[in-house]
Amino acid sequence: MKNKRKIRVGTVISDKMDQTVVVAVESTTHHPLYKKTMKRVVKYKAHNVNNESKNGDIVRIMETRPLSREKRWRVAEIIKKGEVVEVKPTEIT
Numbered sequence: 218m219k220n221k222r223k224i225r226v227g228t229v230i231s232d233k234m235d236q237t238v239v240v241a242v243e244s245t246t247h248h249p250l251y252k253k254t255m256k257r258v259v260k261y262k263a264h265n266v267n268n269e270s271k272n273g274d275i276v277r278i279m280e281t282r283p284l285s286r287e288k289r290w291r292v293a294e295i296i297k298k299g300e301v302v303e304v305k306p307t308e309i310t
Contacts, residue, residue: 222279222280222281223279223280224277224278224279224280224293225240225242225261225277225278225290226242226275226276226277226278226296227240227241227242227243227261227275227276227278228240228241228243228273228274228275228276228299229270229271229272229273229274229275229276229299230260230272231272232265232268232270232271232272235268236264236265236266236268237262237263237264237265237288238262238263238265238270238276238292239260239261239262239263240260240261240262240263240276240278240290240292241258241259241260242258242259242260242261242278243256243257243258244256244257244259245257261278261289261290262285262287262288262289262290263276263278263288263290263291263292264281264284264288264290264291264292265291265292266291266292269292269295270292270295271298271299272299273298273299273300274295274296274297274298274299275295275296275297275299276292276293276294276295276296277292277293277294277296278290278291278292278293279291279293
C-alpha cells in the first residue's frame with residue numbers, strides 16, 4: 218500500500234519543550250483577484266524523539282497519529298543543521 222502521509226519541509230523556530238519542536242512551514246500562493254504572490258506561514262508542533270533538532274535546523278516532518286493535544290507530526294529527518302550564534306554576556310556591553 219502506498220504511503221499516504223503528508224510530508225512538509227520547514228524550519229525549527231522553537232525547541233524549548235521536551236521531545237517537541239515548533240516547525241514553521243512557509244508556502245506561497247497567488248491572490249485570486251489581485252494575482253499578487255502571498256507568503257503563508259503555518260506552525261506545526263512535531264515530535265522530536267531524542268531532542269536532536271535545534272533552532273534553525275531545516276527538517277522534514279511527517280504526519281502521524283495524535284501524540285498529544287496539538288502534536289500530530291513527527292520529525293522524519295534533519296535536512297540541514299542550523300548555525301546558532303552564541304553571544305557571551307561580556308560581548309553585549
